[in-house]
Amino acid sequence: MxxxxxQGKKNExxxxxxxxxxxxxxxxxxxxxxxxxxxxxxEIENAVESIIAQTYFYYWSWKGEIxxxxxxxxxxxxxxxxxxxxxxxxxxxxxxxxxxxxxxATEQSFxxxxxxxxxxxxxxxxxxxxxxxxxxxxxxxxxxxRIMHHSHGAGGISTLSGAEMLNICYQAFKHSGIxxxxxxxxxxxxxxxxxxxxxxxxxxxxxxxxxxxxxxxGIAGRVWDDxxxxxxxxxxxxxxxRAIRLPLCVSEFHLKTMPFPHAVKFKFEYDDEVDLxxxxxxxxxxxxxxxxxxxxxxxxxxxxxxxxxxxxxxxSVPLNTRNAxxxxxxxxxxxxxxxxKPEIEMALIFACAxxxxxxxxxxxxxxxxxxxxxxxxxxxxxxxxxxxxVL
Numbered sequence: 001m002x003x004x005x006x007q008g009k010k011n012e013x014x015x016x017x018x019x020x021x022x023x024x025x026x027x028x029x030x031x032x033x034x035x036x037x038x039x040x041x042x043e044i045e046n047a048v049e050s051i052i053a054q055t056y057f058y059y060w061s062w063k064g065e066i067x068x069x070x071x072x073x074x075x076x077x078x079x080x081x082x083x084x085x086x087x088x089x090x091x092x093x094x095x096x097x098x099x100x101x102x103x104x105a106t107e108q109s110f111x112x113x114x115x116x117x118x119x120x121x122x123x124x125x126x127x128x129x130x131x132x133x134x135x136x137x138x139x140x141x142x143x144x145x146r147i148m149h150h151s152h153g154a155g156g157i158s159t160l161s162g163a164e165m166l167n168i169c170y171q172a173f174k175h176s177g178i179x180x181x182x183x184x185x186x187x188x189x190x191x192x193x194x195x196x197x198x199x200x201x202x203x204x205x206x207x208x209x210x211x212x213x214x215x216x217x218g219i220a221g222r223v224w225d226d227x228x229x230x231x232x233x234x235x236x237x238x239x240x241x242r243a244i245r246l247p248l249c250v251s252e253f254h255l256k257t258m259p260f261p262h263a264v265k266f267k268f269e270y271d272d273e274v275d276l277x278x279x280x281x282x283x284x285x286x287x288x289x290x291x292x293x294x295x296x297x298x299x300x301x302x303x304x305x306x307x308x309x310x311x312x313x314x315x316s317v318p319l320n321t322r323n324a325x326x327x328x329x330x331x332x333x334x335x336x337x338x339x340x341k342p343e344i345e346m347a348l349i350f351a352c353a354x355x356x357x358x359x360x361x362x363x364x365x366x367x368x369x370x371x372x373x374x375x376x377x378x379x380x381x382x383x384x385x386x387x388x389x390v391l
Contacts, residue, residue: 050292052237053262057290060233060264061237064340071126074119081116133175140346143172147353166199169331169350176343177335181312182208183319183354185327191220204310217332219263219295220328223316227325229266229285231315232295232345234336236260240312261295266350268318285345312336316346319355327356 059066146168147160160168164182173181183197191213198208213221219230234240236257243254267286311332319326329351333339339347 001350008114016032040256049258052258052336053260053290053292056233056260057262057264060337061287064342070122074122077115077119078123081112081119136175140172143168144349144353144384147350147357160357162194162196162391163199165354166197169329169354170199171348172346172350173331173333173343176338177333179332179334180204180208181329181331183327183329184211184213184224186224186325189267190214191218191224191280191328207310219314219316220330222294223318223328224325227268227318227320228288228295229315229317229344229348230291231264231313231339232262233264233339234260235297235312235315240336259297261293261297263294265289266344268320285341285348287341310334315339315344315347319351319358321352321355321359324362325360326355326362329354 031162111362147165162183166183169181170178172361180202181199182193184191184193185197187194193211195209198205215221216225219232222228223230236242237260239257243256265288267288269286311334313333313336315331315333317329317331319329329347331347
């Protein structure tokens with residue numbers, strides 16, 4: 001007769017095993033449901049971000065036309081509001097009381113009062129914005145002429161240094177809230193910012209000098225690769241900061257904003273390629289489809305995400321001539337979406353002028369960024385020279 005089995009603590013009854021299996025099944029089901037909720041939430045977030053980005057760029061493409069339409073509408077509302085009392089008095093004297101009463105009722109309606117206040121407010125806002133940039137078109141032409149005036153100055157080399165050229169570009173976009181302007185050039189298969197090619201020189205200078213990009217890496221690397229203009233109007237939405245500090249809250253509590261790693265692209269056309277019959281302005285910019293998710297938001301300037309950036313928007317323009325690539329002109333801005341198509345084309349004109357100077361310098365010295373001064377370059381040629389260094 002076999003001995004009876006020992007009932008130890010490690011042995012489980014059938015009921016205990018069943019309860020344990022059911023518990024595992026419930027936990028697995030809850031985790032599966034949670035993963036589905038998280039996945040669905042992420043899909044909703046991605047869909048909302050995609051809708052916001054597409055709507056934003058659709059607005060940006062028609063921003064000039066929309067603002068012009070609002071200006072005209074505001075002007076019409078103000079004119080009608082000012083002219084309606086005159087019509088009312090005139091029709092009252094002519095005996096057309098029913099028309100005068102209709103105009104009077106319209107003036108006293110809430111909707112018309114609201115339209116009048118909105119029109120007046122927008123007109124005041126528009127004029128205040130225009131006061132911030134008085135004569136900026138004339139200033140732009142004057143600064144561009146300064147670059148062209150010094151071109152091919154002494155011995156065929158520009159008498160302006162790299163810092164002076166960047167300073168001129170900085171002054172041209174000062175009304176747009178410019179933060180920095182720099183030149184990225186090719187060195188050992190990398191795009192680097194050389195010494196003296198950043199303006200102004202502040203606490204972020206070392207970060208610009210340490211930035212090294214491969215071809216097709218970053219916005220500047222992509223500009224170097226495809227020879228197109230890339231404009232990132234903002235890095236975060238709805239504000240330009242990583243987070244929003246809510247009022248009446250402790251300082252440690254912030255509401256995170258949505259990253260906006262997207263860019264507008266423009267194709268450049270030379271003067272002889274512009275069809276003036278289709279575009280009477282002679283614009284050299286052809287807007288292309290936006291590029292979504294092209295900005296690396298994790299480590300800008302090699303810094304972690306929590307570190308503040310010295311800019312909220314930036315523009316990269318190729319420094320190209322018809323014959324060669326000279327580099328990339330990068331302009332950072334402290335305000336979000338401070339540029340429109342006219343300002344971007346102004347930056348393109350500056351980039352073309354700088355690129356022409358670099359190409360002329362390269363033809364005479366063998367490099368667009370010579371280490372020698374104009375004195376030493378032209379001493380062998382026996383020609384007079386300027387006293388300032390070149391790029």
